[in-house]
Amino acid sequence: MNRTLRCPLCHDALTLGASAAHCPRGHSFDRAREGYFNLLPVQHKNSLDPGDDADMVAARRAFLEAGFYSRFRDTLAGLLAPLQPAHLIDSGCGEGWYTTALATTAQATTAFDISKNAIKRAAKRDAAITWLVASSNAIPLEEASADALVAIFSPLDTAEAARVLKPGAALLIAAPGEKHLWELREALYDEVRPHQAEKWQEELQRHFNFHSEARVQFTMNLPGNATVQQLLKMTPHYWRASREKRTQVEQLSSLVMQADFRILQFRRKA
Ligand SMILES: C[S@@+](CC[C@H](N)C(=O)[O-])C[C@H]1O[C@@H](n2cnc3c(N)ncnc32)[C@H](O)[C@@H]1O
Ligand SMILES: [Zn+2]
Numbered sequence: 001m002n003r004t005l006r007c008p009l010c011h012d013a014l015t016l017g018a019s020a021a022h023c024p025r026g027h028s029f030d031r032a033r034e035g036y037f038n039l040l041p042v043q044h045k046n047s048l049d050p051g052d053d054a055d056m057v058a059a060r061r062a063f064l065e066a067g068f069y070s071r072f073r074d075t076l077a078g079l080l081a082p083l084q085p086a087h088l089i090d091s092g093c094g095e096g097w098y099t100t101a102l103a104t105t106a107q108a109t110t111a112f113d114i115s116k117n118a119i120k121r122a123a124k125r126d127a128a129i130t131w132l133v134a135s136s137n138a139i140p141l142e143e144a145s146a147d148a149l150v151a152i153f154s155p156l157d158t159a160e161a162a163r164v165l166k167p168g169a170a171l172l173i174a175a176p177g178e179k180h181l182w183e184l185r186e187a188l189y190d191e192v193r194p195h196q197a198e199k200w201q202e203e204l205q206r207h208f209n210f211h212s213e214a215r216v217q218f219t220m221n222l223p224g225n226a227t228v229q230q231l232l233k234m235t236p237h238y239w240r241a242s243r244e245k246r247t248q249v250e251q252l253s254s255l256v257m258q259a260d261f262r263i264l265q266f267r268r269k270a
Contacts, residue, residue: 092154
């Protein structure tokens with residue numbers, strides 16, 4: 001059991017029980033039937049049901065389970081394995097497809113997402129992982145309690161990541177490369193721009209040293225309409241594109257497409 005959780009309200013240590021977690025000041029957080037703890041206090045929520053909704057989570061699960069991103073996942077696991085993290089964090093873990101693979105490289109894993117829909121599904125995957133509903137803006141973990149943190153296509157608060165990582169610990173950020181889902185974006189927008197270098201990189205340098213970048217690129221052949229729809233639904237493009245273009249893509253019977261992933265590695269400054 002993970003012993004490094006802290007109360008999201010007062011920051012005292014949390015004791016985990018079979019049905020709830022509580023701190024010495026009497027704040028208590030129920031354990032859900034699926035085994036996860038909800039450590040997202042209502043005052044930290046910016047909406048009633050933050051993060052990915054149930055439809056997005058279901059689409060992502062179906063797409064990932066079909067194995068289209070396996071090469072990317074295996075590369076991530078291959079980068080983590082030699083680090084042998086005692087405690088790994090998966091920040092914004094979604095429905096946990098990556099988490100279970102990455103957890104095999106670590107002695108203990110804590111995975112969280114702001115979406116209850118996502119964690120509900122994730123928690124059923126592996127009871128040895130500590131699953132939390134929590135935000136990357138207020139990670140309910142003690143200072144310097146983790147050896148590695150991964151954020152895969154999910155938002156990151158670099159100061160919070162730095163706080164929970166030990167000096168020298170690894171930060172792995174997976175982000176889209178310029179060509180990621182190019183053909184899908186071409187079908188959805190009049191003009192497709194390459195993904196830009198992220199603004200957060202400057203902020204990162206305050207707490208982290210750049211270590212290395214890995215690139216994973218391949219072509220995917222989405223074989224049927226259901227898969228095209230799943231991919232569309234699990235990306236933010238579903239909401240960004242015009243209704244007209246979206247409807248056109250929803251009717252495609254197949255799509256050949258580039259996948260382009262960047263994995264940026266940093267080390268926590270001492
Ligand atoms: C594109 S999905 C990626 C999920 C997962 N890492 C994957 O690749 O399958 C982005 C995830 O970030 C979550 N998210 C958004 N804001 C968040 C926050 N402030 N803290 C934690 N998770 C957040 C969403 O609910 C969603 O599950
Ligand atoms: Zn408390």
